[in-house]
Amino acid sequence: MNYQESFKKGSLEMLILQLLTEKDCYGYELSQLLFERTGGVFSVPEGSMYPALYKLSEKGYITFKKELVGKRRERVYYHIEENGRKYLTCLLEAYQVVTDSILKIIGTN
Amino acid sequence: MNYQESFKKGSLEMLILQLLTEKDCYGYELSQLLFERTGGVFSVPEGSMYPALYKLSEKGYITFKKELVGKRRERVYYHIEENGRKYLTCLLEAYQVVTDSILKIIGTN
């Protein structure tokens, strides 16, 4: 099993929102970006990515518009809303608090 | 809701094992230690702590011995085994890898 998996839990929303502050992206693209930028550490399967996007969408943090690629194929581009930016700020702060707390236990090494 | 909660997921085992490298502890004590050292950020309820300890125990990473407090009351002291120390080392390394990866996405700020 992979020891890293457990530590990734709970961070997907934050990572998605952060990437969307750079530019509008579609789901497949977000998975690729995460994979590339983390050197393969985060390889988020579609079964994780899409439901996460639907959830952010339902909460109103992101919106989407569909665009055609070629003649029939659709891409769903997601866009972060002001709402989502505020939420992201909260998440980033919370992430700092938690990782700082963990460091207090495990030390710096 | 609490934005911090999601980021704590997956770190409990590591934190428990790290505390047990300092000294043998019982469950209730571990919850208190976590609460105190993190300034209340980690307030792990018993329903989380005890099952986590049982799981580490089943895997052989920790062992326990029961001690009497007063005449009838039992405390279950947990002790980290060599096994568990190796596992902890893996967890600490994996934690570093994941948090480094997250930093690559969200930046240092």
Add this chain to the structure above:
DNA sequence: AGTCAATACCTAAAAATTCTAAATAATGGT
């Protein structure tokens, strides 16, 4: 024109972790 890897999305069900909420009971201070 045909093949096929890569692209792109969707979803149900399972797995895993943690929390909620309850129960039980002993200790120790007032």
Add this chain to the structure above:
DNA sequence: ACCATTATTTAGAATTTTTAGGTATTGACT
């Protein structure tokens, strides 16, 4: 005697993520 705190246990719910399958299109190569 009372009662807050200590201490453990466990069932069931909630949440997140993965597994594992599906559908279908595009574009490069032959």
